[in-house]
């Protein structure tokens with residue numbers, strides 16, 4: 001066994017882990033067990049939106065640890081009521097179901113959509129339309145919904161009732177709608193799929209088709225929600241209102257929790273006994289959700305994220321304008337992709353060696369996901385490291401072509 005525990009690990013090798021062991025985090029910074037310091041521009045994959053160990057959230061968790069950790073959802077859980085009220089007051093939704101992860105939130109959304117059509121409208125519809133390059137999770141239903149073959153390999157047979165069409169292809173979308181269609185499930189920014197922004201005109205078409213055909217519009221806000229894009233929920237950028245949307249990642253500032261939210265007419269489809277989760281919305285998890293949302297609102301975190309995102313995009317566009325290896329810089333708020341003309345895996349490794357943590361989004365896109373309170377000086381430091389690396393990349397690429 002080596003010092004990172006990879007050779008003789010007792011874990012399934014589901015993750016190709018980096019050779020780094022992080023042991024402490026504070027704000028935008030992480031430290032490894034060798035004492036090296038890293039600027040965190042991945043945030044546990046868009047999870048630690050308030051930075052590491054945010055004080056207000058930590059205090060709420062510690063207070064709750066002294067009181068009560070877990071009770072069954074057969075009892076009233078005041079934190080859950082308050083957290084749900086905060087979410088509905090600040091969104092288009094009227095009802096919240098708490099769960100423990102993003103995949104579970106999307107499972108709940110898929111189940112609610114089917115049950116609403118089948119039990120409330122009594123029309124038997126069940127099919128969900130999704131888009132290529134999307135990512136919706138790793139459970140059987142959510143990997144089937146995901147528009148990427150690599151997550152489906154070896155898991156046949158997949159559950160029926162899902163259709164995937166190319167993003168931005170209105171004709172294919174219309175052709176996919178039938179009397180069986182229950183809902184359209186979409187991300188506003190395909191995060192795992194390459195930081196692909198959905199064009200407003202297409203999103204409006206999706207919303208319109210849902211209205212015309214009596215379909216439910218489900219927006220997967222698991223990565224884009226909780227302020228990440230410079231709005232509390234990314235659908236706000238489009239002036240649309242989903243019937244259902246899902247949250248996880250940033251919802252608990254690092255504490256595992258997810259949620260499925262829906263408009264009032266859908267409430268009755270999830271009556272007693274229809275759906276559930278032992279750990280969904282425990283007093284601990286919902287103390288954290290409550291403190292996370294309260295912090296976001298009291299400190300205008302979402303506006304700060306919007307400003308920081310504009311600054312980051314502008315800096316990258318300015319500094320990388322003449323770099324031939326960079327094809328496009330795109331983003332919404334603080335989810336930013338640098339699309340390159342080749343594989344970026346080595347660049348991500350090189351960035352880590354220089355003290356900057358970033359992640360890929362597909363093989364050719366570097367994805368930046370700093371926390372929402374990131375400072376301009378931290379952005380400058382990250383941009384300097386990336387610009388330096390991409391300049392060297394250009395030199396080596398030219399060298400190898402010669």
Ligand SMILES: *Cc1c(COP(=O)(O)O)cnc(C)c1O
Pocket residue numbers: 101102103104106135136137138187191192220221222223224248249
């Ligand atoms: C991460 C993610 C999921 C899955 O969330 P898990 O908590 O890993 O189950 C689903 N959809 C999107 C858009 C995501 O980014």
